[in-house]
Amino acid sequence: MSTDTIEVKSGLEGVVAFASEIAEPDKDGGALRYRGVDIEDLVGQVPYEKVWGLLVDGSFDPGLPPAEPHPLTVRSGDPRVDVQSALAMLAPEWGIPPLLDLTDEEARDALARASVLALSFVAQSARGLGKPWVPQADVDQATSIPERFLIRWRGEANPDHVKAIDAYWISAAEHGMNASTFTARVVASTGADPVAALSSAVGALSGPLHGGAPSRVLKMLDEVEARGDADAWVKDALDAGERLMGFGHRVYRAEDPRARVLRRTAKEIGSTRFEVAEALERAALAELRARKPDRVLATNVEFWSAVVLDTAEVPADLFTSMFTCARVAGWSAHILEQKREAKLIRPSAKYVGPGPRSVADVS
Numbered sequence: 602m603s604t605d606t607i608e609v610k611s612g613l614e615g616v617v618a619f620a621s622e623i624a625e626p627d628k629d630g631g632a633l634r635y636r637g638v639d640i641e642d643l644v645g646q647v648p649y650e651k652v653w654g655l656l657v658d659g660s661f662d663p664g665l666p667p668a669e670p671h672p673l674t675v676r677s678g679d680p681r682v683d684v685q686s687a688l689a690m691l692a693p694e695w696g697i698p699p700l701l702d703l704t705d706e707e708a709r710d711a712l713a714r715a716s717v718l719a720l721s722f723v724a725q726s727a728r729g730l731g732k733p734w735v736p737q738a739d740v741d742q743a744t745s746i747p748e749r750f751l752i753r754w755r756g757e758a759n760p761d762h763v764k765a766i767d768a769y770w771i772s773a774a775e776h777g778m779n780a781s782t783f784t785a786r787v788v789a790s791t792g793a794d795p796v797a798a799l800s801s802a803v804g805a806l807s808g809p810l811h812g813g814a815p816s817r818v819l820k821m822l823d824e825v826e827a828r829g830d831a832d833a834w835v836k837d838a839l840d841a842g843e844r845l846m847g848f849g850h851r852v853y854r855a856e857d858p859r860a861r862v863l864r865r866t867a868k869e870i871g872s873t874r875f876e877v878a879e880a881l882e883r884a885a886l887a888e889l890r891a892r893k894p895d896r897v898l899a900t901n902v903e904f905w906s907a908v909v910l911d912t913a914e915v916p917a918d919l920f921t922s923m924f925t926c927a928r929v930a931g932w933s934a935h936i937l938e939q940k941r942e943a944k945l946i947r948p949s950a951k952y953v954g955p956g957p958r959s960v961a962d963v964s
């Protein structure tokens with residue numbers, strides 16, 4: 602075939618690369634279902650550790666094991682770097698062979714242990730290198746994984762903060778095909794060890810175009826609060842050509858279902874920012890509807906996740922690592938699905954460089 606006729610799908614947009622039983626957002630209906638179960642029914646009813654099980658195994662039991670199988674050695678104090686490098690080192694430390702040499706059960710077990718460890722690494726790294734570690738006996742008092750996370754980080758766990766983190770982790774646990782999940786599947790497709798696939802996905806998520814920056818939403822809320830008039834603030838921002846952070850989505854043409862779930866959580870945990878966030882949301886949706894009548898610009902996950910995480914006193918520079926904690930569930934599910942597919946991912950490129958030439962032609 603002549604290369605002239607080959608169409609390049611930049612950014613792989615519109616390319617359907619896999620058939621998956623895990624999840625794919627319902628972009629027109631504004632719903633997100635994990636193996637058929639709506640996240641609205643999961644949040645508040647099923648804890649994160651069981652949702653991990655639903656995504657990975659298709660059932661709530663056994664879910665994630667409660668305790669870390671490994672002593673934690675945090676290295677840099679930067680949670681993103683610590684979790685990526687710690688995961689990369691697990692294969693030699695635990696003697697995990699390549700996926701090609703593992704049964705599905707062995708791979709699943711390694712992913713479960715690595716997932717629990719990833720959360721603990723983030724918590725311990727967030728605590729900071731200078732502080733003494735929380736005694737293991739205190740951590741072991743926890744009755745859920747988010748509670749364990751908070752105790753390891755802060756030495757205590759406020760129940761509203763546990764609820765906030767549980768809701769956020771469940772809503773962000775999986776979102777069909779995206780850059781980090783694709784990365785995890787590419788690495789898994791080579792037969793590499795399963796934690797190498799997890800580690801690579803953490804690297805992909807670290808980019809601001811994927812891991813997001815809900816901290817920009819907090820800045821907006823501060824400005825609206827200081828101004829005391831959400832309508833006027835929104836009009837001025839749009840007149841100045843700014844984009845409103847936390848609105849619009851590449852995939853959804855309806856409200857992002859995660860925004861809906863997290864708005865409910867923000868209200869339930871009594872977020873002090875709830876009122877101003879709701880006023881801003883109302884003003885923004887009305888103004889965007891008036892200015893862009895042909896386009897559905899609704900609230901996206903970043904808007905309400907910023908409010909929920911802020912209420913749980915998670916600093917903005919930890920938001921991407923909190924996303925990692927959530928997404929280890931989806932990545933693990935996709936790594937196993939890819940293992941079963943047993944097909945090396947190897948796309949092609951259209952060559953558009955110089956034609957054949959000699960060594961002497963290269964200066």
Ligand code: ACO
Pocket residue numbers: 810811813843844845846847848849850851852893896898901902903
């Ligand atoms: N505020 C104001 N106008 C907007 C917004 C917004 N948040 N989002 C889109 N628009 C406008 C654009 O200016 C554009 O107008 P034009 O046609 O007059 O140029 C039109 O709507 C279409 O914009 P696109 O960028 O083509 O829309 P797309 O769906 O590709 O973009 C995106 C999605 C990038 C999320 C966009 O809505 C945006 O920039 N939002 C703000 C940033 C944000 O919230 N990011 C987090 C997304 S959630 C996540 O990634 C996990």
